[in-house]
Amino acid sequence: MSGHETQTGSGQLTTTRGHHMDVDDLFDVATVCDISDSCDQLGVPCVRTGKIRPVYAGCAPFAGTITTVSLRPGRGTRLTSLIRIFEDTEDDAVLVDLGERTDVQCWGTLLATAALRFGVRAALVNGATRDADQLAALGFPTFARGTHPASMRGRLSLTGMGGDVVVEGRPVISGCAVAADPNGVVFLPREHADKVFDLARQIAAAEQRLLDRIRSVSRPTTEALDTILP
Ligand SMILES: O=C([O-])CC(=O)C(=O)O
Numbered sequence: 001m002s003g004h005e006t007q008t009g010s011g012q013l014t015t016t017r018g019h020h021m022d023v024d025d026l027f028d029v030a031t032v033c034d035i036s037d038s039c040d041q042l043g044v045p046c047v048r049t050g051k052i053r054p055v056y057a058g059c060a061p062f063a064g065t066i067t068t069v070s071l072r073p074g075r076g077t078r079l080t081s082l083i084r085i086f087e088d089t090e091d092d093a094v095l096v097d098l099g100e101r102t103d104v105q106c107w108g109t110l111l112a113t114a115a116l117r118f119g120v121r122a123a124l125v126n127g128a129t130r131d132a133d134q135l136a137a138l139g140f141p142t143f144a145r146g147t148h149p150a151s152m153r154g155r156l157s158l159t160g161m162g163g164d165v166v167v168e169g170r171p172v173i174s175g176c177a178v179a180a181d182p183n184g185v186v187f188l189p190r191e192h193a194d195k196v197f198d199l200a201r202q203i204a205a206a207e208q209r210l211l212d213r214i215r216s217v218s219r220p221t222t223e224a225l226d227t228i229l230p
């Protein structure tokens with residue numbers, strides 16, 4: 001049993017991660033767009049991409065911390081070299097870097113199922129994944145630049161863990177916070193995550209009020225909406 005697992009009285013394994021970001025209801029009210037706007041308003045530096053997206057329809061949004069891991073074309077690595085990282089990390093998810101390549105892939109149901117056993121609850125891939133339907137059936141939140149059918153075995157080698165990952169030309173550091181949904185992904189410093197997510201909830205609520213006002217204008221003219229919209 002790894003350090004971040006605890007045995008419950010019922011004999012089930014539960015995971016207690018070190019970070020207690022308040023994300024439970026986040027996506028009930030807010031989206032990654034609100035989180036992006038919140039970073040803008042607070043002046044929190046973040047890395048954004050619209051290219052890393054859910055791998056299957058209905059994929060649950062995700063927010064938490066990530067550990068980075070890098071793979072590059074090579075002689076091949078066993079899946080267990082990645083699984084060891086799941087065992088070691090205290091983070092909620094992994095960001096697997098393929099250097100933005102989508103002609104190779106590095107994530108499927110074997111890895112996702114193993115990840116869950118160690119309490120890793122989502123995968124973001126700066127590259128491609130496979131097993132889309134099976135990941136959907138598993139309900140494992142997976143975000144990537146695309147899919148590719150070939151196995152990673154014999155094609156990709158592990159080249160690093162915990163290093164910076166370049167996304168859209170900007171460095172993403174291991175241990176940072178992330179929010180991902182169908183709009184894309186925002187990476188942000190974990191120490192700012194709670195206040196960013198709090199303001200995102202408020203931004204989403206304010207936008208909801210604007211929507212209500214647009215709907216309730218009795219005669220929709222540009223002038224009428226000009227008094228409402230930002
Ligand atoms: O073999 C691979 O490339 C990985 C894979 O499909 C899985 O994790 O299920």
Ligand SMILES: [Mg+2]
Pocket residue numbers: 108109110131
């Ligand atoms: Mg597979």
